[in-house]
């Protein structure tokens with residue numbers, strides 16, 4: 001994200017004034033979109049609404065914004081309704097930091113007075129009209145990098161908060177009123193209590209961890225939350241995929257119900273993907289759904305499981321067969337927590353990073369190739385950059401296809417064969433990420449044979465995985481047992497699997513292929 005900020009919010013939220021204060025702080029000019037429109041059109045916003053109507057005004061607004069973007073303006077105070085158009089809003093989210101300034105209705109009313117000069121407030125009851133506009137635009141205003149309260153605050157302190165948000169560079173998963181942010185930087189875990197306070201009105205936090213992440217991460221989180229006067233309900237599950245089951249969920253349910261949590265309470269997951277998936281499943285079911293915060297402490301859970309809203313537990317019939325889609329309220333990825341993670345676990349997470357990079361494009365693959373050594377060493381800066389890249393990709397894909405009806409399925413690159421290898425090994429001896437690395441090698445072989453991918457692409461993938469210390473010797477796993485597990489893949493439809501066939505970096509296709517065809521194409 002560039003250092004460019006867009007200030008949004010309803011009339012009276014202070015966009016223009018905060019833009020001027022930020023302009024002083026940054027020493028860069030601020031553009032007021034409404035003023036620029038008036039200048040271009042030679043008429044006031046009110047006149048434009050009156051003479052041309054709202055649709056024509058929005059078209060003019062879009063055109064003017066395009067030219068402001070082309071100019072490279074760093075600080076832009078938007079109009080109150082600019083973000084109501086989804087395409088434009090999503091573009092602003094990509095092109096800079098989009099911030100919504102908020103205020104209570106009574107504050108807004110004091111600031112806008114009789115509403116004169118504000119065409120949408122024209123008429124009798126200004127309060128009722130403004131309340132209606134706020135309700136109508138709530139989902140659009142929620143899709144932003146940060147919402148900042150402006151009640152009883154001076155503009156300079158608000159500008160400083162805007163400046164902080166820009167430097168923290170949160171990644172937004174825009175989902176209307178379910179929008180959430182993923183913050184990725186070393187030390188972000190220290191903001192957890194503040195994030196809980198912002199996202200929930202409650203005083204109780206069900207803190208879910210497992211025996212692997214409890215010491216020191218969950219314990220320190222408990223201290224932080226208690227220091228902020230939250231009542232913590234600690235739940236420590238037994239670590240390991242074999243405990244990703246209904247008994248662990250009951251442990252969370254029982255603790256939460258015994259503590260008499262209410263709808264405003266929040267479940268906070270501190271741990272890897274197993275803890276995250278189960279804490280999220282529990283959060284989605286306790287009192288029909290309470291808030292959820294994620295502090296992933298494995299690389300895999302940072303780059304994959306904590307974002308996107310898939311929750312679940314395993315059954316004897318297969319992994320993740322029972323679950324829900326349930327988005328968190330916030331995600332904090334603090335790469336410092338990886339300092340206690342065994343190297344083999346970090347490497348396993350890197351397989352998902354490689355997958356994301358390939359799906360993302362050339363620049364991301366080149367980034368990993370350049371920093372492979374730093375990544376295996378756990379360098380904080382390189383790891384943060386890799387996590388950001390992966391989360392950005394996942395956020396983009398999940399926004400487009402929350403329930404995996406289409407493009408989200410490409411995130412399964414390497415997983416069809418990988419899952420079968422894991423299942424054939426009874427989930428022992430190989431980590432999920434290692435199996436995914438092997439699965440990607442198989443997928444590239446298949447792709448090359450279908451004429452989609454190239455020999456260079458396959459060799460590049462194998463070299464990158466090797467550089468990161470991941471296994472690539474897939475042939476020794478491709479026995480009858482593995483292939484039989486592939487045939488029973490839960491995503492199989494009518495004897496065919498939608499296989500993710502990688503092309504050049506940034507390109508992957510979903511091709512329905514019969515399982516026996518896949519078996520033939522992945523073997524030497």
Ligand SMILES: NC(=O)c1ccc[n+]([C@@H]2O[C@H](COP(=O)([O-])OP(=O)(O)OC[C@H]3O[C@@H](n4cnc5c(N)ncnc54)[C@H](O)[C@@H]3O)[C@@H](O)[C@H]2O)c1
Pocket residue numbers: 210211212213217239240241244271272273274275277297298299300301304305306307308309310311319320337338339340341342345432
């Ligand atoms: N929901 C999704 O979209 C999604 C996506 C991918 C994977 N997953 C799930 O994620 C799970 C795998 O996650 P994982 O790889 O994080 O495994 P994991 O949660 O089992 O963690 C691996 C081990 O590391 C320990 N650990 C966690 N953090 C630690 C730390 N900072 N220091 C030391 N030890 C630590 C854990 O206790 C555990 O023993 C699978 O169950 C998989 O199904 C879910």
